[in-house]
Amino acid sequence: MSDDNLEAGKNGGVAAGAAKKAIIKLRGVRKVYKRDQQEIPVLEGIDLDIPEGSFEALMGPSGSGKTTLLNLIAGIDNVSAGTVEVAGTDLTRLSEGELATWRSRNIGFIFQFYNLLPVFTAFQNVELPLLLTNLSKAERKKRVETALRVVGLEDRMDHYPRQLSGGQEQRVAIARAIVTDPTILVADEPTGDLDRKSAEEILKLLDLLHRKFNKTIVMVTHDPAAAQSAEIIRRLDKGQLLADGAAGPFR
Amino acid sequence: MSFFLLIFKSAFRNRLRTLLTSVGVAIAIVAFLFLRTFIGAWYGGVENSASDRIIVRNKISITFELPLNYVDKVRQIVGDKGQVSYENWFGAVNPKDERGFFANMAADPEVFKMYPEIVIPPDQWKAYAEDRMGAIIGSHLAEKYGWKVGDKITLRGTIYPGDYDMNVRAIYTSTSRAVDEATMWFHWKYFNERQSETRKDHVGLIIIKVNDASQSTAVGQAIDKTFASSAAETRTESEKQFQLEFLSMASALISAIQVISGVVLVILMLILANTLAMATRERTTEYAVMRAIGFQQRHIVGMVVGEGFVIALTGAVLGVALATPILKFFAQLFEKQMGGFLGNFDLELRAVVLAVVVALALGMAAAALPARRAGKLKIVDALRRVE
Numbered sequence: 001m002s003d004d005n006l007e008a009g010k011n012g013g014v015a016a017g018a019a020k021k022a023i024i025k026l027r028g029v030r031k032v033y034k035r036d037q038q039e040i041p042v043l044e045g046i047d048l049d050i051p052e053g054s055f056e057a058l059m060g061p062s063g064s065g066k067t068t069l070l071n072l073i074a075g076i077d078n079v080s081a082g083t084v085e086v087a088g089t090d091l092t093r094l095s096e097g098e099l100a101t102w103r104s105r106n107i108g109f110i111f112q113f114y115n116l117l118p119v120f121t122a123f124q125n126v127e128l129p130l131l132l133t134n135l136s137k138a139e140r141k142k143r144v145e146t147a148l149r150v151v152g153l154e155d156r157m158d159h160y161p162r163q164l165s166g167g168q169e170q171r172v173a174i175a176r177a178i179v180t181d182p183t184i185l186v187a188d189e190p191t192g193d194l195d196r197k198s199a200e201e202i203l204k205l206l207d208l209l210h211r212k213f214n215k216t217i218v219m220v221t222h223d224p225a226a227a228q229s230a231e232i233i234r235r236l237d238k239g240q241l242l243a244d245g246a247a248g249p250f251r
Numbered sequence: 252m253s254f255f256l257l258i259f260k261s262a263f264r265n266r267l268r269t270l271l272t273s274v275g276v277a278i279a280i281v282a283f284l285f286l287r288t289f290i291g292a293w294y295g296g297v298e299n300s301a302s303d304r305i306i307v308r309n310k311i312s313i314t315f316e317l318p319l320n321y322v323d324k325v326r327q328i329v330g331d332k333g334q335v336s337y338e339n340w341f342g343a344v345n346p347k348d349e350r351g352f353f354a355n356m357a358a359d360p361e362v363f364k365m366y367p368e369i370v371i372p373p374d375q376w377k378a379y380a381e382d383r384m385g386a387i388i389g390s391h392l393a394e395k396y397g398w399k400v401g402d403k404i405t406l407r408g409t410i411y412p413g414d415y416d417m418n419v420r421a422i423y424t425s426t427s428r429a430v431d432e433a434t435m436w437f438h439w440k441y442f443n444e445r446q447s448e449t450r451k452d453h454v455g456l457i458i459i460k461v462n463d464a465s466q467s468t469a470v471g472q473a474i475d476k477t478f479a480s481s482a483a484e485t486r487t488e489s490e491k492q493f494q495l496e497f498l499s500m501a502s503a504l505i506s507a508i509q510v511i512s513g514v515v516l517v518i519l520m521l522i523l524a525n526t527l528a529m530a531t532r533e534r535t536t537e538y539a540v541m542r543a544i545g546f547q548q549r550h551i552v553g554m555v556v557g558e559g560f561v562i563a564l565t566g567a568v569l570g571v572a573l574a575t576p577i578l579k580f581f582a583q584l585f586e587k588q589m590g591g592f593l594g595n596f597d598l599e600l601r602a603v604v605l606a607v608v609v610a611l612a613l614g615m616a617a618a619a620l621p622a623r624r625a626g627k628l629k630i631v632d633a634l635r636r637v638e
């Protein structure tokens with residue numbers, strides 16, 4: 001154990017969560033984009049362990065590769081080299097179709113711009129991921145209502161996205177992310193488009209999901225205040241993970 | 252919420268665009284149905300033609316005649332296997348309506364024995380038979396020109412120049428689609444009298460009604476063989492073949508209409524493809540979100556194809572609904588202007604089914620490319636593209 005070793009280097013994550021099993025495990029991950037013959041490295045030599053049930057923030061300058069890293073963890077992008085093991089599955093071995101199925105069971109997505117479907121009500125938006133399951137209509141309804149209750153919007157079920165505030169839209173999006181009860185939530189700047197008050201509500205909600213529902217949350221953010229909600233803050237710079245992020249203040 | 256609702260809501264998301272597209276599809280369907288019905292009506296008589304009637308004509312072409320003495324020779328060949336008669340396509344017009352078309356023939360009276368479907372009241376038939384300048388006209392033709400039994404009328408010859416005075420003696424009706432009700436017949440003798448010495452004693456068609464339809468081919472072959480190396484060789488064929496040949500004089504027109512009806516369908520497909528391409532491009536981010544959530548490529552493809560189907564169906568239903576009154580209007584117009592020549596200008600169920608099925612198939616085909624593009628999109632790239 002080296003809890004107080006702040007110079008744990010690239011394996012800092014392992015140290016921080018050594019007590020618990022790592023649910024996200026990246027080894028030697030490299031990501032390059034090819035643009036007319038030229039290779040642009042975006043991520044280089046990433047080793048990362050995120051323990052089950054932790055709430056981590058990923059910070060770093062614009063263009064440092066935060067979104068790219070999050071996408072690799074969430075299984076919507078492929079590595080150029082290395083392995084990504086999430087929730088016990090080696091994602092680099094899965095086909096497109098298998099990845100889609102895997103995502104539907106393991107990952108909840110929260111986006112900066114909410115990305116709700118505008119023609120559907122809050123209820124229908126939250127129900128969307130359940131269309132991929134075999135649940136009956138009644139069971140789906142129960143789940144959607146539960147998810148909307150968790151985010152505090154059970155009274156807005158029949159509202160369309162344009163009838164909701166940004167903060168409310170993001171809460172609907174969070175309900176959509178948790179309705180299938182995935183183990184991992186990925187959030188790319190979930191408060192980036194919100195005012196301070198709404199942002200705080202969203203962060204409180206994520207904290208609740210983390211503590212009460214034991215979700216593993218990986219959140220990309222620019223906002224140091226938002227990052228304080230997380231247990232661990234990791235920093236990316238020019239495609240490399242910096243030394244172990246100082247843990248945010250535990251509450 | 253279901254996949255159906257997902258498709259339906261997508262299709263009617265941009266209501267104005269979907270409506271305009273559906274109207275475009277509907278107009279294409281109306282045009283398609285109009286052209287198919289036109290072609291159907293054109294060949295309508297052919298399908299109903301009798302199989303026991305065969306027709307002898309000059310081998311060179313329908314417009315060449317045969318010497319009158321061929322009639323007797325043909326009678327000898329046919330013997331007791333059937334009856335023989337003859338007529339000439341007169342091709343005259345009503346001088347008061349020179350552009351109006353109707354079929355008129357100079358016929359041997361025996362011709363009417365060959366067409367049991369022509370119904371003439373006995374007293375009128377008697378009056379016709381007794382009047383050298385008598386004429387029999389169809390009920391539609393009578394209606395068109397307001398001709399009544401007893402009227403004196405004049406026809407202006409085009410193939411056989413000159414004005415021919417006649418008396419309407421009978422008005423017939425028809426019991427079969429093989430014979431329209433807009434034709435006129437008058438006495439061949441009267442016609443022959445008026446011809447110059449060189450043109451006299453020539454018949455256009457020799458008509459044979461065989462007692463046993465299965466004998467038609469054999470009789471026809473025997474006739475053609477007999478005249479094989481004479482001055483005027485013959486060609487004998489069934490009424491159906493003959494009518495097809497006659498109509499084929501307008502085959503370029505009909506082919507053009509066929510092509511246009513195909514072009515209309517291509518336009519229909521392009522309208523749909525354009526709308527779907529726009530709609531799917533706008534929704535790139537949404538498709539990426541759905542794919543991230545776990546929807547498969549095939550779900551996205553299915554949604555886009557389904558959307559094409561829904562829009563095409565809307566257009567098709569609208570089109571069929573519009574086509575019914577529009578075609579009825581044209582049926583009445585053609586009836587008035589063209590007599591029975593475009594008789595049976597009715598919207599056929601077969602054409603409606605064809606139009607709807609083709610529209611739906613094209614709707615889905617039009618969706619193919621947009622669907623492929625939407626299905627194949629790279630999730631991360633599409634998510635980066637922020638509105």
Ligand SMILES: Nc1ncnc2c1ncn2[C@@H]1O[C@H](COP(=O)(O)OP(=O)(O)OP(=O)(O)O)[C@@H](O)[C@H]1O
Nearest residue numbers: 033035040042061062063064065066067068069632
């Ligand atoms: N499809 C692509 N092709 C080429 N380069 C790309 C592509 N996607 C991302 N990049 C590059 O990868 C780098 C990392 O991008 P990424 O979006 O991960 O950064 P980020 O840390 O999330 O930045 P931001 O804070 O601005 O969101 C950037 O330099 C970007 O230009």
Ligand SMILES: [Mg+2]
Nearest residue numbers: 066067068188
């Ligand atoms: Mg980013």
